[in-house]
Amino acid sequence: MSKVRITKQFSFETGHALYGYDGKCKNVHGHSYKLWVTVLGEPVSDEKDVKLGMVIDFGDLKKMVKQEIVDVFDHATVFNKNTPHIELAQELQSRGHDVILVDYQPTSENMIQDFAEKIKVRLPDHLHLHSLKLQETETSYAEWYASDN
Template identity: 75%
Template sequence: MTKIRITKQFSFETGHALFGYDGKCKNVHGHSYKLSVTVIGTPITDRDNVKFGMVIDFSDLKTIVKEEIVDLFDHATVFNQTTPHVELAKELKQRGHHVILVDYQPTSENMVVDFAKKIINRLPNSIALHSLRLQETETSYAEWYASDNL
């Protein structure tokens, strides 16, 4: 049967700072991220299945990505937990801000790897994550492809 790729796009606002970086991004700032999630699979052939003809229902994919990424990262500030930014994170949390501490430098490259792991863990066995594209600015993005990570 034919393999088909489908893509769903998401957007969210997230702040971050890159500790130790030698440019402007060492300062706390934010981005309007756009995430494109592409999965691959075979459309359902069982005519009695309500999802007949679909690889995955777009709403099911939306639920996975919203729960694992968008709802968590939207309007949050992300810091590397192994840097002095932990002190700033504590202060912000005490003031009611949504802060996420991660075990990596919160670059687009590292975030897209984190997102891939989260999505893969939630997909049904019959569907594979094909690729992710995390757009940080109008002209800059990071991509993750399953074929590059075998």
Template identity: 75%
Template sequence: MQQKIRITKIFNFETGHALYGYDGKCKNVHGHSYKLFVTVIGVPIHDTSHVKYGMVIDFSDLKKIVKEEIVDVFDHATVFNQNTPHIELAHELKQRGHHVILVNYQPTSENMVIDFAKKIQSRLPQDIVLYSLKLQETESSFAEWYAEDNTL
């Protein structure tokens, strides 16, 4: 019987955001040092002649996907909901050369991790499944996404 194995790679990036309509301090533009834990599951390659023998996925292949889809896009960017009343601020920042991302959701950790899951899943090899994501926003706060919770 082939055994399934989960592997995890951790990524770090800095991102600013503002939560429009929120009733607390996070309505103001601020930033976080995010930590993203990406866990995939699969069966290690058993073909002894395969260059990736013994691996579920090469960590460098997983790193390339997550870097291109998430880290390189969100690192040192400011994320706003595209429907924010602060859209003028977003445009002003862009005009001044700042990296601004407009998304179609409130940029909470919960919604960001959903967005990240879709992006990563679309790039994984067919035999590798995204098992979970954990997006740590502060030392004591994080959001988690699990495939098993999101199957139809």
């Protein structure tokens, strides 16, 4: 049977700041992110399987990506754990805000690599993460392809 790629789109709002950056993005600000997740696999061919004809149930993919990424990052603020903004991060946390401290500069390029790792470990063995696209603004996005890695 032929391999097929299926894609599901997700949206979430996240704030961040790029420490050490020489432009406006050094300030805390936010984006309305869009994430496209593309999975590669063969559609189920077992006529007794309720998932007949599916590479993966879109609902199963949605649940996985929501748990690993959307529910974690939506309406949170992401800082590099080594940021000089650490006092601000701690203050926000003490006031009940969702703050994520990561071990990388929270650019789209680094976030998409983090997301790829989180999704890959959750996929069933017979499926492969083909690609991700993370759109940060109307005109700017990062892409990750398994074939490049």
